[in-house]
Amino acid sequence: xxxxxxxxxxxxxxxxxxxxxxxARHPEQTSDALGAAVQIGPRALGLAAEMKHAWGVPxxxxxxxLERGLGLRVSPGTLARxxxxxxxxxxxxxxxxxxxxxxxxxVHGDETGWKVAGEKAWLWVFTAEGVxxxxxxxxxxxxxxxxxxGTEFQGVLxxxxxxxxEPLSCRQQKxxxxxxxxxxxxxxxxxxAEAVRLSRQVAALxxxxxxLWRRQEQMEAQRYARACERLEGALDRLLAQExxxxxxxxxxxxxxxxxxxxxTFLYMAGVEPTNNAAERAIRxxxxxxxxxxxxxxRAGGEGAxxxxxxxxxxxxxxxxxxxxxxxxxxxxxxxSHSVGLAWSTLEGTTLVGLVxxxxxxx
Numbered sequence: 215x216x217x218x219x220x221x222x223x224x225x226x227x228x229x230x231x232x233x234x235x236x237x238a239r240h241p242e243q244t245s246d247a248l249g250a251a252v253q254i255g256p257r258a259l260g261l262a263a264e265m266k267h268a269w270g271v272p273x274x275x276x277x278x279x280l281e282r283g284l285g286l287r288v289s290p291g292t293l294a295r296x297x298x299x300x301x302x303x304x305x306x307x308x309x310x311x312x313x314x315x316x317x318x319x320x321v322h323g324d325e326t327g328w329k330v331a332g333e334k335a336w337l338w339v340f341t342a343e344g345v346x347x348x349x350x351x352x353x354x355x356x357x358x359x360x361x362x363x364g365t366e367f368q369g370v371l372x373x374x375x376x377x378x379x380e381p382l383s384c385r386q387q388k389x390x391x392x393x394x395x396x397x398x399x400x401x402x403x404x405x406x407a408e409a410v411r412l413s414r415q416v417a418a419l420x421x422x423x424x425x426l427w428r429r430q431e432q433m434e435a436q437r438y439a440r441a442c443e444r445l446e447g448a449l450d451r452l453l454a455q456e457x458x459x460x461x462x463x464x465x466x467x468x469x470x471x472x473x474x475x476x477x478t479f480l481y482m483a484g485v486e487p488t489n490n491a492a493e494r495a496i497r498x499x500x501x502x503x504x505x506x507x508x509x510x511x512r513a514g515g516e517g518a519x520x521x522x523x524x525x526x527x528x529x530x531x532x533x534x535x536x537x538x539x540x541x542x543x544x545x546x547x548x549x550s551h552s553v554g555l556a557w558s559t560l561e562g563t564t565l566v567g568l569v570x571x572x573x574x575x576x
Contacts, residue, residue: 217285220255224248254288254296262293311347316364318342320484322372323359323379324492338362339496342369346495356381370482372489375472387478389489390420393469400461409459412452416465419448420476424487427479442480449476 225238226248239246254262262280265271271279273290280286315321321342328337328350336354340347340362351358356378363371363384372387373379379386397417401410426441433441453470457463469476479485 217258218255254286254292258284258286259293259296263297266293311345312362314345315340315342315347315362316367318345319369320372320482320486321363321367321369322486322489322492322495324373324489324496325354325358325376325378326496337496339492341491341495348496354378370478370485372486372492374489375468385478385482386475387485387487388472388475389487390424390476391488391490393465393476394420396465396468400459400465403461405461406459409457409462412455412457412462413465415452416469419445419452423477423480427487430480442477445480446477449473 222240222243224240226235228235237246237248258280262273262276265276265279266273273293276293277288277290280288319342321340323338323340325336325338328335330350330352333352335350335352336358338349338351338358340349340359347362349358349362351361359371359379359382363382365383367382367384370385370387371379371382372389374389374392394417397413397420400413401417405413423445426438426445430438449469453466453473455466457466479487
């Protein structure tokens with residue numbers, strides 16, 4: 215496969231009266247550089263960005279693929295700098311993604327460890343029906359969730375029992391999958407019989423709640439309400455116990471603390487008992503964690519090391535967004551300086567993009 219080389223003859227003029235400089239730009243240009251500058255086209259940049267962020271291929275390996283497969287010789291730093299130039303073009307996408315997320319009735323959130331220029335950071339994901347937003351931040355605190363969801367989020371947040379979600383004012387559904395795993399850990403360790411029995415009772419009750427939730431449409435409303443009431447009472451009786459075992463006591467303490475956030479899914483449509491949606495969303499994004507941030511730093515990308523980037527995907531048909539990433543890559547930059555790290559490409563019918571957090575709506 216041979217690359218297509220395009221020469222752009224650009225006209226540059228200067229006003230004789232005021233000295234204002236005007237420079238033409240072809241729609242397929244990815245940079246305003248002149249002279250002997252060699253630009254990587256928007257399609258190649260879109261492919262490189264998708265390999266890096268959708269498939270988790272580090273830029274040092276992307277450059278090898280481009281050279282051996284397409285005959286394009288490019289350095290990792292060049293690709294990183296090209297991403298930075300796309301940030302301003304992706305800001306409108308960022309804005310609409312965040313608005314869509316904040317208007318969702320149910321959002322699932324999760325976080326995992328990350329590296330930015332070799333320093334510890336966190337990758338957060340917030341996903342709802344039709345939209346997923348990722349943000350990289352050095353903090354693992356509630357301020358990150360508030361920055362994404364806003365302080366007036368009216369939906370339900372599905373999440374685990376991590377402390378960062380506690381201060382949020384929105385209604386929450388704690389992940390029963392995490393709690394079931396804690397019960398299993400107690401059962402598999404050498405614990406007193408009373409502690410094991412309590413963990414089994416808690417696990418059976420949580421599984422019973424999930425089963426009831428799945429059968430809701432098959433039950434009459436009154437029968438379903440009575441079943442929910444029995445579950446609530448059974449949980450309260452379990453939590454009234456004082457287990458002597460340390461691990462079981464910690465489990466009971468956690469359940470007491472999250473008592474009002476355990477069965478939200480039983481009463482609100484669209485809410486799920488587990489946080490599997492966020493865990494599935496964060497898995498592919500986390501595949502590139504080891505390499506993130508080092509190449510942009512070598513390229514002098516100041517914004518890439520601030521930890522304020524967002525990765526987002528949204529249905530292009532619903533959002534009315536560009537048909538492919540190279541369309542964004544080919545647009546004229548709105549500013550000469552880089553704003554974070556940005557890329558956008560179309561994968562099937564889903565628009566995937568890494569966009570600057572400076573476009574967060576207030």
